[in-house]
Amino acid sequence: MDAELFPRGRTEIAPGAVHVPxxxxxxxxxxxxDACRTWAxxxxxxxxxxxxxxxxxxARQVCLGRHWYPYGYARTAVDGxxxxxxPFPDWLGELGRSAVTxxxxxxxxTEPYDIALINFYDADARMGMHRDSDEKSDAPVxxxxxxxxxxxRFGNTGSRARPYTDVELRSGDLFVFGGASRQAYHGVxxxxxxxxxxxxxxTGRLNVTLRVSGFGTG
Numbered sequence: 001m002d003a004e005l006f007p008r009g010r011t012e013i014a015p016g017a018v019h020v021p022x023x024x025x026x027x028x029x030x031x032x033x034d035a036c037r038t039w040a041x042x043x044x045x046x047x048x049x050x051x052x053x054x055x056x057x058x059a060r061q062v063c064l065g066r067h068w069y070p071y072g073y074a075r076t077a078v079d080g081x082x083x084x085x086x087p088f089p090d091w092l093g094e095l096g097r098s099a100v101t102x103x104x105x106x107x108x109x110t111e112p113y114d115i116a117l118i119n120f121y122d123a124d125a126r127m128g129m130h131r132d133s134d135e136k137s138d139a140p141v142x143x144x145x146x147x148x149x150x151x152x153r154f155g156n157t158g159s160r161a162r163p164y165t166d167v168e169l170r171s172g173d174l175f176v177f178g179g180a181s182r183q184a185y186h187g188v189x190x191x192x193x194x195x196x197x198x199x200x201x202x203t204g205r206l207n208v209t210l211r212v213s214g215f216g217t218g
Contacts, residue, residue: 024171028172050079063085123148135211
């Protein structure tokens with residue numbers, strides 16, 4: 001949007017949870033999108049995630065560094081084609097540390113990022129309220145948005161119910177949550193189809209989520 005009635009600025013949604021609009025400029029968005037398209041190809045590419053109860057997630061996913069499946073991590077795509085997970089690149093880790101520094105300050109960016117979960121949302125995809133609790137580290141989670149605008153629902157640490165805050169995340173936006181908000185429930189109840197920047201060339205939404213596993217090198 002070229003002109004904002006109320007310009008978007010950095011907002012602390014909850015203690016340790018910060019939204020930074022337009023953090024990725026157009027060039028960095030294109031670079032990240034190109035990388036995501038490469039990572040999404042087989043082997044260990046984009047897949048549909050199936051839950052233990054037999055359901056499926058509507059957002060499709062590809063992982064870097066370690067493969068997430070409900071509810072753990074593996075070195076191979078155990079619920080996909082079984083191939084070794086793609087490596088987590090150093091430049092993506094540096095991007096994560098820079099994001100934490102800009103959102104929360106340098107004191108919070110002390111651990112190296114080593115896992116990425118990349119979710120693709122088409123117009124009908126959603127993500128239910130959940131916590132990112134399968135890591136051993138409590139380092140902040142970094143969330144980067146590309147493509148269509150979504151409603152990101154950020155809740156509390158006690159339950160999936162209210163209180164929660166709905167935040168509009170657009171292409172290029174950064175959301176970081178750590179500290180007291182690291183185990184907060186969050187989800188995506190809606191994607192606004194057709195709102196991606198035309199010059200990006202993306203139909204749908206990509207969410208690149210960076211985490212510190214805490215698993216060491218073993």
